[in-house]
Amino acid sequence: MDLRSGRYTGHWMTNLGEPAFPTELWELIFGFLPGNAICRLRLVCRRWRDIVGSCPALLNRLRMTLERIEESESFLMDENFVVPPLPPVSQVLLDNWDILSVDWWVELGLKLREITLFRCTVFMETLLEMVQRSPNLKSLRLRTVWLKANGPFAASFRQEGMRQLTMDSIHYDGLTDLTAIHTFVTIFPRLCDFRLRVPTCLMALVWLIRRLQDTLESLEAIPERVEDSLLPEVGRLQDVLRLKRLSFDARDPFGKEDWEGLYRAQPLLEELVIDVDRSSIMSDIARTTPTIKALSLYLVGSISMSFLSEFPKLRYLEINGYTSDRYDPLPLGEQQTEPIRCPALRTFRLFQMTLVGFFNFFALCPQVESILLDDVKLVHAPSTMTFANLRHLDVSACFSVKPTLLHIFAHSPLLEHVRLTHMADIDDEVMRVLCQRATRLRKLELDQCVALSDTSGEYIIEHCAAMEELRLYLNRLSPAMMQRLQRTRNIRVWFSYNVPPLEIMEF
Numbered sequence: 203m204d205l206r207s208g209r210y211t212g213h214w215m216t217n218l219g220e221p222a223f224p225t226e227l228w229e230l231i232f233g234f235l236p237g238n239a240i241c242r243l244r245l246v247c248r249r250w251r252d253i254v255g256s257c258p259a260l261l262n263r264l265r266m267t268l269e270r271i272e273e274s275e276s277f278l279m280d281e282n283f284v285v286p287p288l289p290p291v292s293q294v295l296l297d298n299w300d301i302l303s304v305d306w307w308v309e310l311g312l313k314l315r316e317i318t319l320f321r322c323t324v325f326m327e328t329l330l331e332m333v334q335r336s337p338n339l340k341s342l343r344l345r346t347v348w349l350k351a352n353g354p355f356a357a358s359f360r361q362e363g364m365r366q367l368t369m370d371s372i373h374y375d376g377l378t379d380l381t382a383i384h385t386f387v388t389i390f391p392r393l394c395d396f397r398l399r400v401p402t403c404l405m406a407l408v409w410l411i412r413r414l415q416d417t418l419e420s421l422e423a424i425p426e427r428v429e430d431s432l433l434p435e436v437g438r439l440q441d442v443l444r445l446k447r448l449s450f451d452a453r454d455p456f457g458k459e460d461w462e463g464l465y466r467a468q469p470l471l472e473e474l475v476i477d478v479d480r481s482s483i484m485s486d487i488a489r490t491t492p493t494i495k496a497l498s499l500y501l502v503g504s505i506s507m508s509f510l511s512e513f514p515k516l517r518y519l520e521i522n523g524y525t526s527d528r529y530d531p532l533p534l535g536e537q538q539t540e541p542i543r544c545p546a547l548r549t550f551r552l553f554q555m556t557l558v559g560f561f562n563f564f565a566l567c568p569q570v571e572s573i574l575l576d577d578v579k580l581v582h583a584p585s586t587m588t589f590a591n592l593r594h595l596d597v598s599a600c601f602s603v604k605p606t607l608l609h610i611f612a613h614s615p616l617l618e619h620v621r622l623t624h625m626a627d628i629d630d631e632v633m634r635v636l637c638q639r640a641t642r643l644r645k646l647e648l649d650q651c652v653a654l655s656d657t658s659g660e661y662i663i664e665h666c667a668a669m670e671e672l673r674l675y676l677n678r679l680s681p682a683m684m685q686r687l688q689r690t691r692n693i694r695v696w697f698s699y700n701v702p703p704l705e706i707m708e709f
Contacts, residue, residue, distance in 0.1 A: 232260055258292075265293035269696075281305050296322055304332045311336035316343070323348040326377060326385070327355050333389070334359050341366035351376035357389045364390040370399040380406050387413050395420035395447070404430040415439050420447035422475055433464055440467035449475035453502060458486040465490055472496065473518075481506040488512030498522070501555075504530040511543045519547060523554035531556045534563035541566055552578050560606060561585035572596075580606050589614040598623040604632060611636040621647040633658035637665040647673040659683040662690075669693050 232254065254260050268285075270277040280302040293316040301324040314336045319329075326349055333339060339361060349372055367386055374382065383406055387393070393414050398407075401424045411418065411432065423432060433450055436443060445468045452461070461483070465471065473496035478484060487494070488509055496518035510516065523530055532555040534542055547567040556579040564570060565587045572594040582605045592614045597603060604627045611617070611632070617640040622628050628651040636643070643666055648654065659679050662669065663686065672687060674697040679687075688695045 232257075265295065266291045267295045267297065268299070269295075269297040270299050278302055279304075279306075285310055292316065294318070295320060298322065301325075301328055301332075304328055304335065307332055307335050312338070314339055316341040318343040318345065319347050320345045321347075323350065325349075326351045326382070330355070330357055330385075330389070333361060337361075337363075339364055341368075343368040344370065344372060346371045348373045348375065349377065349382060350374075351381075355385075357385050359389060361390055362392055364393060366395040366397075367393055368397040368399070370397070372400050383410060392417045394418060397422040399424065401426045404432070407432055408435050411435055411439065411443070415442045418443060419445060420473070421445060422447070422449040424449070433460070437463065437467045443468070444470055446470050447473035447475070447496075449498075451477045452483050452487075453477055453479045456483065458483070458490075461487050462490060474498070476500065477502065479503055479505065481509050484509040485512060500524060501530070501532075504532070507532065507534055507542060508540065510534075511540065513544070515546050516544050517546050518549045519544065520551040521553070521555065531558055533558045534560070543567075545569065548572065550574070552576070554578070556581065559583070561587050561609070564589065574598075575600050575603070578603075582606050585609060587613065590616070592617055594619045596621040596623075597625065600625065603627070604629075607632055608635050612639045614640060616642060618642055619645040621649075622651055623647075623649040625651050626653060629653040630655055630657040630661070633661050637661040641665075642668050644668055645671040648677060649673070649675040650677075652676070652678060654678060656680055656683040659687055662687065662693075666693075667691070672696070 278300050279296075283303070283306050285306050290313045291310075292313055294310065294314055295318040298321040301319075301322055311332065315338055317332070317336065317339065324347065329349070333342065340363060342364070343366075345368070353376070367390060369382075369386075372379070372382070379400060379402055383398070383402070387410055391413075394417050396410065396414065396418065397420070398410075399422060403426045407423050407425060410423075411421065412435075421432075425432065428451075431451065436445070436448070448464075448468065448471060450456075450464070471491065472494060474487070474494060475498040476484075477500045479502035484499075489512065492513065493515055494513050495515055497513065497516060498518075498520040500522045510519070521532065523532070532552070534557060542563060543566045545566070545568065547570050549572045550564075550567070550570055551574040554577045557575075558581045560580055561583060562585075564573075565585070569591055570589070571591050573592065574596040576596075576598045577600065579601045580603050582602065589610060592610070593616050595610065595614075595617065597607065598621075603625070607628075608631075611620075612635050620636065620640070620643065628648070630653075633654060634657075636646075638661070646662070646666070646669065654677060656679055662672065670692060672693050672695045674684070674695070677697070679697075684695065684697050687693060
């Protein structure tokens, strides 16, 4: 049986039953399969179910997403909520829920190692109960969460195994950010990775660092006042603090001497999250620390990016234009005296910029596997390059990207996952090229791509033989086409109109 497509291509079993392979060999074989195939393996026989359920490496590949699409009271997570029948998973993402009770959480939480809440509303008491019922939890990620409290609450337990906490865009009602931070640090006393992407008073951050100094390896934090800095405290704790990832403000007057002092205090740094307003300081960092593997840059104004070539081991690059003028030009592949080379780059993420020289840049980044573009304008130029290793592409709310996407889809032989969101110029022509040329495409997400018609559905049915998962939100495909897609091969289809197709907003 071909577990990727669901079609029978041979005989796994003989008349004597299952081959007498040891469990370790089955685990090794199953490890080459995608997550969806591992889920189907559990249905073959009891032994394979037990193998998957007892192997942490395989369970770590299984992630459950519970997404609330319709705004309805029936989608509240309260005492009446019934979790769907699912295999044991190690990761769960709850998207767009009002979480009132976790009585249903008991069995689900036993093997969980990671919980992510996105666009959720939850009471602090309920969240703590959810965490307490997940004894193996390693990571908690809160992104765009409304955190509430009815009054004083107490945390009477500890999660010594908890290692990672992310708090991003948290809105508070009935409690303060200081109360939440104090509570989390108290019940998670051995955090290694704390990403606090909410402006917070300096004294609270200093307390946090001192409390976690023996275990902390990664710290992202934003002091409430621009003039405040955590770097003096990081320097004072150099004998006990061993950071590999750190965020800081490298804007003027931060200079070469400041960086050298920081690097002497924290020589293990490999990942940096930096606010920067000039390329010279980045060159100073590169010359001092050529071993940096990950950069997340928040640009203030348009600066030269030639310093990227000075980071030969860079594997992850994120560039944000949030702090600069909207759509400042980012000349990555043009207007440079020397071409920018990032030979080790695997992941590229760009937010709110105008990208110049797209193909010229990636022609010198042959290992890139994942590209994300969010609110980006592309200045297109013809090219003949091939994205030999590109597997994941995520494009959201971008402009003038159709010619570039047509080229990417036609020249990315390993492309597996494509996500297109708020894209008015994604039409049937783009879908034809994607479906015909990306023969390994397994997952496709189309959200508010309003120019698509049933013709795109025909392309998916005819050409996407490897497709496993299809998500269509706020689209104009007909109900009849949706039904055809749901009956096609082994594709799992999620779709929602939410409003009649003709009322969808144009972008």
